[in-house]
Amino acid sequence: MNGGGASLEWEAPALVLSAAPFGEADALVHLFSPAQGVTHGLVKGGSGRRGSATWQPGNLVQAQWRARIPGQLGTVTGELAAPNAARALTSRLSLACLSSLCAVADGALPEAEPYPGLCQDSAQVLAMLGTHDEGIELSMLIRWEVILLRDLGFALDLSRCAVTGQTDRLCYVSPRTGRAVSEEGAGTWAPRLLPLPAFLLTSDAIGNVEDWVNGLRLTAHFLGRDVFGPIHRSLPAARIRLLDLVRAQQEV
Known part of the structure; x- marks a missing residue:
C-alpha cells in the first residue's frame, strides 16, 4: 500500500535523518519520505556490521515500512540507494x-x-x-x-524594505518580523537588526x-x-x- 502517513505499509525512497542503536544490533531510525513525511521505525540488524553503513544519517534508501496497527512503531527494511554520508x-x-x-x-x-x-x-x-x-x-x-x-x-x-518599500539596497532583516530592511530604512536601528x-x-x-x-x-x-x-x-x-x-x- 502506498499512501499517506497513516498507511500501515508503504514503500518509497526515503532519507535517513537519524539512527540510534537499539539492543545489540537493531536500530531506531527516523526516515523522511515525500508522501509519508517523517516516520519512525525499527530496523532489525540496523546497527550491526552489515546494516550500519546503510542506515547512516543523510543516506537515501529504498525503504519498506510496515506496522500491524495504527500508532505502532513500524518495522523497516531497505536497500541503500545513494551513499550520501560516505x-x-x-x-x-x-x-x-x-x-x-x-x-x-x-x-x-x-x-x-x-x-x-x-x-x-x-x-x-x-x-x-x-x-x-x-x-x-x-x-x-x-x-x-x-x-x-x-x-x-x-x-x-x-522582497522589499519593511520601512520604505524599496526593493534595492536591502541589507538587514528585522529579528521581530522577519522582513527585509534597506540601509536607508534601518537608520539608527541598524545595530539591532540581523545582517x-x-x-x-x-x-x-x-x-x-x-x-x-x-x-x-x-x-x-x-x-x-x-x-x-x-x-x-x-x-x-x-x-x-x-x-x-x-x-x-x-x-x-
Whole structure:
C-alpha cells in the first residue's frame, strides 16, 4: 500500500535523518519520505556490521515500512540507494552540513505530515555534499533552511524594505518580523537588526565566509525562536557546531 502517513505499509525512497542503536544490533531510525513525511521505525540488524553503513544519517534508501496497527512503531527494511554520508566524509564542512540538515529536519518536522517539496530539496542538498565547492554547499544549505522556515509557516519576506518599500539596497532583516530592511530604512536601528547576506537575494550567488556566517545566524534566530522554541528545545547541537566551524574559518 502506498499512501499517506497513516498507511500501515508503504514503500518509497526515503532519507535517513537519524539512527540510534537499539539492543545489540537493531536500530531506531527516523526516515523522511515525500508522501509519508517523517516516520519512525525499527530496523532489525540496523546497527550491526552489515546494516550500519546503510542506515547512516543523510543516506537515501529504498525503504519498506510496515506496522500491524495504527500508532505502532513500524518495522523497516531497505536497500541503500545513494551513499550520501560516505561522500560527505571527504570534507569536514560537508559532513557538518549533512549532520546539521538531518538534525534540523529531524527536530523541526512533525511526524507523519508530508512535505514533498522540502523532501525533494533535502535530497538535492544531501546529494551534492562532498561534490562541490564548500561555498556552494553552504549557500545551498542556508537556502534550504529558509525554505524549511517557509514550509513550516515562518516565511522570511526578503522582497522589499519593511520601512520604505524599496526593493534595492536591502541589507538587514528585522529579528521581530522577519522582513527585509534597506540601509536607508534601518537608520539608527541598524545595530539591532540581523545582517542580510546578499546571496539570499540572487538565486545563483554564493557569497563569502562573512555572508555564510550572517546567513547561518539569520536562520538560526528564526529556527530557534519560531520552530524549536515553542517545543521547548534548543537548536540541535549539529547546527551549533556548523556555525562554530564556519566562524572559525572567518577568523583565519
